[in-house]
Amino acid sequence: MGFGLAARFIAIGASALLALWLALIAFFYWTNGLSQTDTRLPATQLQAIVELVETAPPAQRPLVLKALESSMLSVSLSPPEVRPELGEDLSGEAEFSAYRDLLGARLLSVRLFAAPKGLVRPRVLQRTSRPLVFEVAMNDGEVMVIEARTPFIVTFYGLPAGMGAGIVGTLFALVAFLLLHREIRPLTRLANAVDAIDPSGEPAPLPVIRSTTPEIRALMRAFERLQNRLRVMTRSRMALIGGIQHDVRSFATRLRLRLERLPDPAERDRATADISDMIDLLDNALLTSRAGVGALEEEMLDLPELLRGEMADFRRGGQPVSLEATLPDGEVWIIGDRLALRRVIGNIVDNAVKYGGCAHVRLDADTHEVHLFIEDEGSGFSAKDGELLLEPFVRAEPSRARATGGAGLGLAVARTLIEALGGTIALGNGKRGGQVVLSLPRFTPL
Incomplete structure (x- = not known):
């Protein structure tokens, strides 16, 4: 999966905004002075529950107890001799002084609810993650057992535990994205440098x-x-x-x-x-x-002039070659290697004469490209031959006899050279027979 520069910047920005949002929420908790004791059952509410159950008629107490039940609170009555076996009594500690002040000697104990067998919690989380069980003596001799569960864990810094995890995770993500961007950026520079290798x-x-x-x-x-x-x-x-x-x-x-x-x-x-x-x-x-290997020369070449010279050489050698009088008016300049371009034209014209009997050469040009048409009077090219004949050691004449053709490298060499010059070569059929079209980028001054 690609992970481009824009995606990396978006990820960095999103993680930075998330970190800022979490920081604002954390600031809200800090300014409100949230502590671990704020998430517990308030002492006044515990006193009110005791008074409510005591003042209710005995017949109505089960209904009152059921009304007090919730996901964070469980209230029940039990005889004094039937008390749950819990851990150490914590009622004497300073953090439970508010409960002692309101309930006095009626507060029998404050204990941690027994953990399920086999479940071991870290000691630092025992008082925050396990419910507190308050045992309060009633006027009629029964014992009220109130189990209060903490809605969420508060750390020592006054933040919910999930908030701290979110802040740490977001900061890690932000740092990871920044490091990823920092490490990937040299690869882009390296890729540009590798493209420039000659x-x-x-x-x-x-x-x-x-x-x-x-x-x-x-x-x-x-x-x-x-x-x-x-x-x-x-x-x-x-x-x-x-x-x-x-x-x-x-x-x-x-x-x-x-x-x-x-x-x-x-x-x-x-x-x-x-x-x-x-x-x-x-x-x-x-x-x-x-x-x-990109080692061809680069020089300014006037293509019409080059064609006239090449065609004159072919005619002096007795070759049936004609240069049609449709050359563009004036000069048509390209940038390329003179020797390579002469080799391309020579190979294609030689093939046209050898396999098609003659060669008719025509040059057209538009604003951006120059098109050279070399047509013979042979049987032409089939759709399959259009690409096949451009491969090395492939001949239109299937035999390997030297008397009927070369080694099958003429068009392959022409293709390699013309593509190195930034152009293209295409085999097709014209009005007379087979036709090869060479296209080259035209030089246009700024």
């Missing part, structure tokens, strides 16, 4: 928390170590791929020079194509790795 760049500074729980400090140290390990691993991987790419290019150049000596032109062309595919595969791997 494995290919400089380490993101994590918040400095001097006083918090050991678990939070351990978590922050763990993130610090993780950030450093990611940075080292990323740089090592990039250096490894870059070194492999450089060495393979060197070997490929030597192989091409040696291939020129092959007497069979067909074999020479096939070997040269294999070497070009190998270099393209390495280029794709390096660009994809850079995109995966």
